Amino acid sequence: MNVVVVGATGGIGNALIEALLDEPRVAQIFAFSRCTGNAHAALCSERVIHGFVDLEKEASIEQAGKTLRDTPIDLVVVASGLLHDGNLRPEKALKQLSQDSLQRVFQINAIAPMLLAKAILPHMRSDTRSVFGVLSARVGSISDNRLGGWHSYRSSKSALNMFLKTAAIGSKMLQPNCVIVGLHPGTVDTQLSAPFQRNVKPEKLFSPQQSANYLLDVISDLIAEDSGKVFAWDGEEIAP
Structure with missing residues (x-):
């Protein structure tokens, strides 16, 4: 198997690489991130090929694809995401929206x-x-939205889910064996969720390693008919 992990130095991305390296069938892992150093031990494996990508620049993303050359890819997990960063925080009210943060x-x-x-x-x-x-989120479900708030994050994940559905429909003719899905990792003890863990029950706060293993179990069970859907860490389908 040839695997691509985008967001390789993040909590979930790195945990995915660690878990995948325990799988003998995995020949090589293309690990893409904005970080150029090998800060994590798993990234030092000879089966891991490092690649740079800046997700805010289209040319960088195009170049990342070109580095794969003629390698047939079996699995891609896009493990990147943005909820907060510096002055950017999830909005509780419309008055907090700004064009730049959106x-x-x-x-x-x-x-x-x-x-x-x-x-x-x-x-x-x-x-x-x-x-x-692609890592999605339960809060991207329109039908499940009962609390409001987090306007840009919710909406961006809803847009992502619609794209995955549309891409899945479009790929059926040319790539019928390719399953395109969204993956909700649960609440994971990473930098992304750190400011929002206060009310999370201990058994519902996963380590990156737990979440990665759950997600890989879900991925292993996917079939062609699942393409275009979004699944939670426990295999439950999340309604649009």
């Missing part, structure tokens, strides 16, 4: 995965099952 959140959570699909899907293996998965 654009940045949509760029990382929705636009970049779309451009990654454009760059990488042509490299996906076509003779057997392959999977293109």
